[in-house]
Amino acid sequence: MNPLSVLRDSLYFFRRNLVSIVQLCLPLVVLESVCKQLVDQATGTEASPAYDVLVGLLFYPLYTAALILFLDARSQGREPQKRDLLAMALRLWPTFALLAAMSTLLIMLGISMFVLPGMWVMIKLVFAEYLLVLRGLTPLAAMRESFELSQGHFWRILACILAVLAPLWLLDGLSLMVYPQPQSPALSLLLDSINSFLQLFTSVVLFRLFMLVAEPVPGNPAQ
Template sequence: MNPLDVLRDSLFFFQRNLGQIVALCLPLVVLEALLQQVVDNALGPDAFPGYSVLVGLLVYPLYTGALILFLDARTRGESPRTRDLLAMSLTLWPRFALLTATSTLLILLGLSMYFLPGLCVMVMLAFAEYLLVLKGLQPLAAIKESLRLTRGHFLRILVCILCVMTPLWLLKGASSAVYPDPQNAFLGLVIDSAYSFLQLFTSVVLFRLFMLISDLPDKR
């Protein structure tokens, strides 16, 4: 299970299904970025950051849940309709939003103790979303099972996450340097939407890892 093989396979899948992923996720990604802009403009730069998290909780579970369902369907050779995936994702929203809120709090708690603990928590929770969507687990059960599944695969998962996120972090920093605040509202919407959409590749990579690790002999 070489990380480079995982990344290569994920990139091939992402490119091959890009049109369907765009149709499924991009409208909601743009909506999320637009809502973030509205909240930021209404509350100002000194607003409590929790409001931004709440906006994410409204939309992120919808397009991420739909993407996970799409990934699972495509691996089984199925081609579900976009509206069916979104409808299924909507039914998962309450549990997914609770999982997202819990995971975000745990990661932020880790980051507050310097960067490395937050990164460790991110790795250990890497499979929680897939367990909730595909296995039907409740949020706390999904977190517990993710901790179990990631045990023994920490470095492999970490390398994959860093290989995807490091270029995106650099791109985000470069865009902020070239177009510092205050920036044109439309340009800001385009940049934020593009950045969030590119982050979806992380979900594809982690799904590939999840499928590979889930197929390994039980470690209980």
């Protein structure tokens, strides 16, 4: 499981299906950014980051579950209807939101213990979302199974995640240099939406890793 091969295959898939992913996820990503702006305006600049986390828990499970279902369908050569994917994502929202909340709390707890424990927890939980959406596991069972599946693959997973996030962090930093705070609401919305959408590539990479690490499923080749 070469990280470069995983990234190459994921980038090929992302580019090949970019239009479908944009149509499926971008409206929800933009709506999430709008809601975050409204919350920030209502609570002020010194408000707790917990407000953004709560807004994320409303939207992140929807577009991420829809994307995972799309990735699974396309990997099997199927062309799913976007409304069907969103309907299934909506049904999964309660358990997915619970999983996201539990994972966020564990990661934040780990980060409070000098960062490295938080990163370790994050890596160990990378497959939990796929196990919940694709195998129907409960949040706790998905987290436990993810810990087992990620065993022996820590550095490969970390390398793939950093290879995706590092350029996005750099792009975010450059955008702040070119367009420093305070930004206009429209510009802030645009930059936040673009950054959040590009982060979805991480889900594509982790899905590819999940396919390689999990037990092979007949008729589930990478496209």
